[in-house]
Amino acid sequence: MSSQAVEEDPQWEADVLLKDGRVAQMRPIRPDDADNLIAFYSRVSDESKYFRFFAPYPKLSAKDVKRFTTVDHDRRVAFVVTLHDEIIAVGRYEAESEDEAEVAFLVEDAHQGRGVGQLLLEHLAQAGRERGIRRFTADVLPANARMLQIFREMGYHVDGMVEEGVQRLAFRIDPTDSAMGVMRAREQRAEAASIERIFTARSIAVVGASRRQDSIGLTMVRNLVLGGYHGSVYAVNSSAEAVSGLPSYKSVQDVPDEIDLAIVAVPSESVADVVLDCAAKGVHGLIVISAGFADVGPEGRKRQRALVNLSRSYGLRLIGPNCLGVINTAPEVQLNASLAPFMPPQGRVGFFCQSGALGTAILESVARRGLGLSTFVSAGNRADVSGNDLLQYWQEDDATEVVLLYLESIGNPRKFSRIARRVSMSKPIVAVKSGRSTQGVPVGHAVKRSAAPQAAVDAMFRQAGVIQVDTLDEMFDVAQLLAHQPLPSGNRIAVVGNSDAMALLIMDAATEAGLQTAEPVSLGAEAGADDFEVAIETALASPDVDAIMVVYIPPLNTSGEEVANVLAAVGEQSDKPIVSTFLGTEGVPELLRVTDLAGGSAGRGSVPSYAAPESAVRALARVVGYAEWAARDHGEFRTFLEHRTGDARALVRQVLAAAPRGALLSTEQVHALLACYGIDLWTWINVHSREEAIAAGEKLGWDVVLKAGSEHLRARPDLAHVWRGITGPDSMGEAWDSLTSWTGMRAETQFFVQRSAPDGIPVSFSVTEDPLFGPLVSFGLAGAPSELLGDRSYGIPPLTDVDAAEMISGLGAAPLLYGYRGSDPVDVDAVRDVILRLAAMKDDLPEIAELDLEPVLVGPGTLAAVSARAKVVPSADRRGDWYVRRLSQPAVTGDTLA
Numbered sequence: 064m065s066s067q068a069v070e071e072d073p074q075w076e077a078d079v080l081l082k083d084g085r086v087a088q089m090r091p092i093r094p095d096d097a098d099n100l101i102a103f104y105s106r107v108s109d110e111s112k113y114f115r116f117f118a119p120y121p122k123l124s125a126k127d128v129k130r131f132t133t134v135d136h137d138r139r140v141a142f143v144v145t146l147h148d149e150i151i152a153v154g155r156y157e158a159e160s161e162d163e164a165e166v167a168f169l170v171e172d173a174h175q176g177r178g179v180g181q182l183l184l185e186h187l188a189q190a191g192r193e194r195g196i197r198r199f200t201a202d203v204l205p206a207n208a209r210m211l212q213i214f215r216e217m218g219y220h221v222d223g224m225v226e227e228g229v230q231r232l233a234f235r236i237d238p239t240d241s242a243m244g245v246m247r248a249r250e251q252r253a254e255a256a257s258i259e260r261i262f263t264a265r266s267i268a269v270v271g272a273s274r275r276q277d278s279i280g281l282t283m284v285r286n287l288v289l290g291g292y293h294g295s296v297y298a299v300n301s302s303a304e305a306v307s308g309l310p311s312y313k314s315v316q317d318v319p320d321e322i323d324l325a326i327v328a329v330p331s332e333s334v335a336d337v338v339l340d341c342a343a344k345g346v347h348g349l350i351v352i353s354a355g356f357a358d359v360g361p362e363g364r365k366r367q368r369a370l371v372n373l374s375r376s377y378g379l380r381l382i383g384p385n386c387l388g389v390i391n392t393a394p395e396v397q398l399n400a401s402l403a404p405f406m407p408p409q410g411r412v413g414f415f416c417q418s419g420a421l422g423t424a425i426l427e428s429v430a431r432r433g434l435g436l437s438t439f440v441s442a443g444n445r446a447d448v449s450g451n452d453l454l455q456y457w458q459e460d461d462a463t464e465v466v467l468l469y470l471e472s473i474g475n476p477r478k479f480s481r482i483a484r485r486v487s488m489s490k491p492i493v494a495v496k497s498g499r500s501t502q503g504v505p506v507g508h509a510v511k512r513s514a515a516p517q518a519a520v521d522a523m524f525r526q527a528g529v530i531q532v533d534t535l536d537e538m539f540d541v542a543q544l545l546a547h548q549p550l551p552s553g554n555r556i557a558v559v560g561n562s563d564a565m566a567l568l569i570m571d572a573a574t575e576a577g578l579q580t581a582e583p584v585s586l587g588a589e590a591g592a593d594d595f596e597v598a599i600e601t602a603l604a605s606p607d608v609d610a611i612m613v614v615y616i617p618p619l620n621t622s623g624e625e626v627a628n629v630l631a632a633v634g635e636q637s638d639k640p641i642v643s644t645f646l647g648t649e650g651v652p653e654l655l656r657v658t659d660l661a662g663g664s665a666g667r668g669s670v671p672s673y674a675a676p677e678s679a680v681r682a683l684a685r686v687v688g689y690a691e692w693a694a695r696d697h698g699e700f701r702t703f704l705e706h707r708t709g710d711a712r713a714l715v716r717q718v719l720a721a722a723p724r725g726a727l728l729s730t731e732q733v734h735a736l737l738a739c740y741g742i743d744l745w746t747w748i749n750v751h752s753r754e755e756a757i758a759a760g761e762k763l764g765w766d767v768v769l770k771a772g773s774e775h776l777r778a779r780p781d782l783a784h785v786w787r788g789i790t791g792p793d794s795m796g797e798a799w800d801s802l803t804s805w806t807g808m809r810a811e812t813q814f815f816v817q818r819s820a821p822d823g824i825p826v827s828f829s830v831t832e833d834p835l836f837g838p839l840v841s842f843g844l845a846g847a848p849s850e851l852l853g854d855r856s857y858g859i860p861p862l863t864d865v866d867a868a869e870m871i872s873g874l875g876a877a878p879l880l881y882g883y884r885g886s887d888p889v890d891v892d893a894v895r896d897v898i899l900r901l902a903a904m905k906d907d908l909p910e911i912a913e914l915d916l917e918p919v920l921v922g923p924g925t926l927a928a929v930s931a932r933a934k935v936v937p938s939a940d941r942r943g944d945w946y947v948r949r950l951s952q953p954a955v956t957g958d959t960l961a
Contacts, residue, residue, distance in 0.1 A: 087151070140155060153168060282402055284307050358385050410435015412465045451478050476835060494531055555607055830914045914932070
């Protein structure tokens with residue numbers, strides 16, 4: 064590694080969340096930080112200084128300051144953590160050898176215990192790995208218990224020994240499963256804490272509260288008060304004495320009490336001043352209802368980016384702008400910090416919605432169906448707080464058992480996939496992704512451009528266990544089943560009802576949805592409550608039934624109350640799900656509800672009803688699919704110890720050094736790249752003469768082919784793929800003579816001798832780098848039919864072995880690989896192995912813009928990659944979001960904006 068100074072990596076700058084959910088900034092130190100560093104050091108206690116330098120060190124000398132603020136960003140790297148441009152912590156490493164460095168950091172006493180040290184260590188380790196450092200050492204005084212704890216809780220294997228009263232620690236900084244697990248757990252707790260402070264705010268200031276009856280500010284005040292909010296509400300208006308019976312204050316700072324949350328409803332050009340006012344008061348979070356940001360064009364987009372940067376610089380989290388607000392139905396809070404005119408019933412469902420316009424309609428549908436909510440967030444332009452943050456919060460929220468997401472765009476699909484996979488293990492997630500056909504981005508949402516097909520988006524949801532539905536109605540259909548009934552243990556359903564016509568519709572719909580049905584139990588039009596009770600209990604007792612569909616169409620002059628009582632009583636006790644088409648109602652009708660002990664409208668055991676039997680079957684099929692996903696083995700992320708990642712990176716750097724804008728790799732380079740990950744192309748050898756061709760034929764055996772591969776041929780499209788088959792030991796020299804004569808090439812020109820591939824089914828592997836999704840891997844059968852039919856599977860690395868297996872089995876043409884019509888199955892394990900190796904390669908090397916292996920001939924016990932092409936381009940992505948905690952950055956120029 065060079066000792067010369069190199070440029071700092073822009074990705075080393077990050078907004079980070081501290082343990083308490085407040086935002087801070089991390090960046091490399093700069094020479095112009097000198098005065099700020101001196102001010103920071105003056106605020107550090109003598110004890111902390113002693114722990115850092117092992118001696119009294121009251122002041123930094125000018126020489127110290129210059130040395131500490133001037134680094135080469137390579138062998139000497141230093142980061143600062145700042146809050147509103149004041150340094151609160153410094154961390155650094157200094158290389159002691161080629162791959163080992165000493166690490167140290169100092170945190171201002173007022174900010175110790177907030178997780179700053181762990182964040183510094185994470186980011187320094189990632190910077191070190193990028194610069195070739197593999198091991199950190201640290202000297203710590205035994206009395207510095209807090210610092211010792213930081214190192215030992217990071218998930219690394221730390222060795223230690225005491226020399227002359229100093230604890231010497233040493234550990235490898237590889238991103239092990241243990242270290243990654245610790246980091247992910249801390250990320251989840253910090254992001255959850257930042258959201259919890261908003262949901263459980265004890266005091267709220269409404270900035271822009273007006274006496275005008277049609278004003279947003281007055282609406283917010285009234286919704287808070289009339290919704291039964293248990294905290295304190297303060298009106299802030301510079302020109303009013305009172306608003307809706309509350310005293311009004313000219314600024315947030317004028318409020319005599321502490322403020323946890325501010326709701327901002329002022330013109331967009333005034334919002335920045337409100338942020339500064341709130342920051343000075345110590346407010347924790349902001350809900351910006353105001354429009355006029357990215358939703359109005361380029362100028363608004365700049366204003367929105369500045370708003371996020373300003374809020375984060377003062378440690379604030381932001382919901383919005385241009386949003387409906389948030390709701391928490393917990394009895395001890397009763398927070399309606401939204402424009403919705405009513406509180407939804409309390410329940411077990413958390414709902415995240417990006418659309419403010421649809422928010423009120425969604426809440427009305429929830430109330431009409433009797434589907435209670437725990438919490439609700441309308442994020443509007445989603446400039447800061449996103450669905451990922453809410454997933455982190457809901458993962459550990461005891462009040463939330465089901466998560467609903469209405470997504471108009473996904474700002475960070477890679478992080479979403481990772482978090483959603485973890486949350487789905489314990490709580491079902493139901494998502495609607497709008498713009499499936501158009502891939503459109505709604506007004507106000509700034510996201511990176513994406514070329515990923517819709518099939519890749521679907522694969523992301525499927526891989527993470529998310530129940531993806533097409534419409535809001537279907538989302539509610541699935542949610543009311545998940546919220547009130549147990550999960551099914553299989554896909555076998557029984558149909559009980561008093562309508563033969565409805566039963567036939569259910570049978571057809573179930574078959575189409577992949578559910579198994581037995582002969583329906585027809586009770587006849589005159590069946591009463593006792594008949595239904597016997598039939599339902601008999602079906603529940605059957606070991607061949609996993610779920611029950613009940614149809615009740617009432618006879619004339621009958622309310623159905625007695626049948627409803629039976630359904631409700633059985634539904635409350637059953638460990639198998641029961642769904643119904645009861646009187647053609649939609650939701651959870653009063654007659655089928657079980658009282659929720661928490662006071663919600665419908666408790667566990669309530670029986671959901673569907674207006675159409677097809678809707679019930681479709682919802683049940685979705686839940687069956689989720690239950691199967693949740694119950695199965697999800698595999699493991701395989702580690703290929705033989706991968707030569709360093710060699711692969713060196714090859715990519717070499718290519719980009721010669722072609723800074725990117726280049727197609729030569730055949731030799733593609734072969735070398737794939738070999739780094741244990742993937743061999745058809746065995747081949749470079750030959751430059753007739754004698755070498757004959758020798759190669761003797762080495763490989765005579766079943767070989769000769770391929771011309773010089774720059775001369777590449778310039779001749781008509782001769783770009785010239786092959787000559789070799790059929791016997793005496794023809795190698797003749798084939799060489801014939802090929803060189805026919806192509807017009809000189810004898811010393813480069814050729815390739817390649818072993819003939821075995822017979823097999825041609826398949827195709829591909830990896831790409833999508834600006835939004837990051838690495839993508841796809842697989843399918845080679846050839847036009849698969850391309851025309853879109854029969855291709857996708858995965859987002861990192862992939863487990865089960866993910867890779869499902870990419871194979873998920874193809875429509877998969878039976879051809881598993882032994883179609885008596886043919887021998889191909890080597891599916893080898894196909895899975897290639898998918899995993901390509902996924903690892905793409906995860907390691909964002910510079911690989913595209914790589915195609917096609918055709919690859921796979922047969923029983925054989926797999927031969929015949930041809931490959933690859934392209935590399937410069938990339939700013941270092942996969943940093945995978946190894947360190949950071950908040951998504953505000954949208955930058957070049958991102959798509961509707």
